Amino acid sequence: IGTVxxxxxLEKVGGKAEDLTWExxxxxxxxxxxxxxxxxxxxxxxxxxYVPMTAKRMTGIVSRGGAIHSKWCLAHHEENFAYTHFExxxxxxxxxxxxFSLGDGLRPGSIADANDEAQxxxxxxxxxxxxxxxxxxxxxxxxxxxxxxxxxxxVNMEKQLKACQEAPFYTLGPLTTDIxxxxxxxxxxxxxxxxxxxxxxxxxxxxxxxxxxLPDREDVxxxxxxxxxxxxxxxxxxxxPGAQIRxxxxxxxxxxxxxxxxxxxxxxxDTAKLFHDETLPDNAAKVSHFCSMCGPHFCSMKIxxxxxxxxxxxQVDEHKAIQIGMKEKAEEFKKTGSxxxx
Numbered sequence: 001i002g003t004v005x006x007x008x009x010l011e012k013v014g015g016k017a018e019d020l021t022w023e024x025x026x027x028x029x030x031x032x033x034x035x036x037x038x039x040x041x042x043x044x045x046x047x048x049x050y051v052p053m054t055a056k057r058m059t060g061i062v063s064r065g066g067a068i069h070s071k072w073c074l075a076h077h078e079e080n081f082a083y084t085h086f087e088x089x090x091x092x093x094x095x096x097x098x099x100f101s102l103g104d105g106l107r108p109g110s111i112a113d114a115n116d117e118a119q120x121x122x123x124x125x126x127x128x129x130x131x132x133x134x135x136x137x138x139x140x141x142x143x144x145x146x147x148x149x150x151x152x153x154x155v156n157m158e159k160q161l162k163a164c165q166e167a168p169f170y171t172l173g174p175l176t177t178d179i180x181x182x183x184x185x186x187x188x189x190x191x192x193x194x195x196x197x198x199x200x201x202x203x204x205x206x207x208x209x210x211x212x213x214l215p216d217r218e219d220v221x222x223x224x225x226x227x228x229x230x231x232x233x234x235x236x237x238x239x240x241p242g243a244q245i246r247x248x249x250x251x252x253x254x255x256x257x258x259x260x261x262x263x264x265x266x267x268x269x270d271t272a273k274l275f276h277d278e279t280l281p282d283n284a285a286k287v288s289h290f291c292s293m294c295g296p297h298f299c300s301m302k303i304x305x306x307x308x309x310x311x312x313x314x315q316v317d318e319h320k321a322i323q324i325g326m327k328e329k330a331e332e333f334k335k336t337g338s339x340x341x342x
Contacts, residue, residue, distance in 0.1 A: 002039040002101060005029050006065050006082075017068045018075035022085050029089065033096035040098055041065065041143065042089060043105035044082035045125040048073040050106060053118035059109035062146075066105020086129055090136035099139040101170065102126045107146035111178050114148040120159060127163035140164075141202065144171035144195075147178060153191060157198040168201035175206070184210035185226040192227055196234025203227050225268050232267075255301050259286045 006020075009028045013019035029040065043065040051070045054061050061067045069080050082089065093100060106122040108114045126142050133140045142164050148156060153174060160169045173188030174195065180187050188206040196203060207215040207223035215223070235243040246265060253261035259276065266272040280291065289302045311321035 001037050002041060003032055003037050004041040004065055004103070005032055006043065006068050008032070010068055017071040020068075020072050020081075022081040025081065026085070026088065026092070029092050030096075033092060033098050037098060039101050039141075040093070041101040041103045042082055043069050043103040044080065044086050044089070044129055045102060045122040046070055046073070046080050046105035047083055047122075047125060048077070048079050050118050050121050050125075053116070053121060054106060057108075057110075057116065057118070058112035061106060062109025063103065063105040063107055065103050066107070069105060083125075083129075086132060087136070090133050090138050093133070093138045094136050099141070100129075100133050102129055102133075102140060102142050104143040104145060107144070108148065110147050111149050111175075114145065114174075115152050115155065119145065123159060123163050127165065130164050130167045141168040141170045144169050144200070145174045146172065148174040148176070148191060150176050150190070150194060153194045154198050157195055157200060161199065169195075169199070170202040170204060171195055171200050172204045173206055175210075181211050182208055184208065185223045189226040189230045192230035193233045193237075196231055197237040200234075203231055228267055255304075257287070257289045257301075259288075 005028045006025065008031075009020055009025045010017060012024060012028070032040070043063065046066050046069040051061075051073055054070075061070055069082065073080055092098075104119075104122060104126075106118045108116065108119055113119070123142075130140045130142070142160060144156060144160060153176075156174070157169065171192065173184075174191040175184055175188045176191045176194075177187050185206050185208050188210070192200075192203045205220075205223040205227035207219040209215040209219045232243070236247070250262060250265040253265060263269045263273045263276070276285075276291065280288070294300070311317060314321055314324060316324070
């Protein structure tokens with residue numbers, strides 16, 4: 001279980017960020033740690049000097065935690081108390097065996113703001129804080145963006161690995177375009193697959209309701225499945241041992257028309273079966289050598305198997321069997337009068 005303690009701290013002061021104090025935040029950390037929380041998201045990288053860097057952004061500061069700390073910094077014109085008291089936070093984390101998720105409070109919230117000065121300034125600070133946390137024997141992962149176009153994703157991973165000494169990177173996507181509200185599980189799934197391939201350690205799923213409202217159960221299911229696909233695609237691209245076993249098993253079942261095995265090997269068996277049964281609901285269709293896309297006469301896999309069976313019957317390879325079959329058809333054409341239309 002992970003939490004963002006600054007949210008509860010803000011509730012304690014009636015939603016007024018300027019009324020927050022280090023002492024109140026510290027007590028909130030201890031309260032939540034005693035409840036057994038596994039990791040805290042702490043936005044200690046949002047420094048006073050970095051806030052003006054966001055002034056000309058398209059979408060400003062989009063992190064809730066980042067905005068809360070930024071408002072406090074500007075209201076008091078003081079450095080972020082999570083930064084100045086970071087060693088004390090580490091002592092609390094160590095005492096309760098809680099890990100850090102160092103929050104990216106200045107992450108880009110639009111494609112226009114990707115990879116800007118504020119984002120990377122904060123990243124350098126997160127690298128500095130990582131070393132301090134490790135000195136206290138506290139585990140760390142680094143939160144990452146955000147909204148980043150495809151051609152700018154790899155540099156995010158490279159900079160994070162260098163700045164944060166290869167501490168695990170944890171990203172929300174990133175979303176690769178801003179134009180698809182209602183489909184941001186897809187826009188972010190694209191970025192998630194890419195950054196996973198480049199070395200990201202953990203992917204935070206995005207639902208279709210992102211930017212639009214609170215997700216329901218079905219939205220969560222859609223988001224999780226989308227990100228399982230992205231993670232698996234990344235594992236395949238990285239050549240992880242064993243990653244392809246399931247793909248091979250499903251492909252073999254598909255070629256052999258073992259429909260029930262195809263359903264059961266898929267990430268979402270219920271949906272796979274539902275889609276198949278919408279057009280071919282009868283039980284007999286579960287053993288048929290075709291689906292409703294191609295029908296019984298145009299299935300490429302069935303035709304391929306027919307060629308293989310024909311080759312085995314003639315005891316020749318498939319290429320030779322095709323040549324023999326073509327020759328037989330040519331002779332048949334001649335014997336019937338060589339007429340194109342009859």
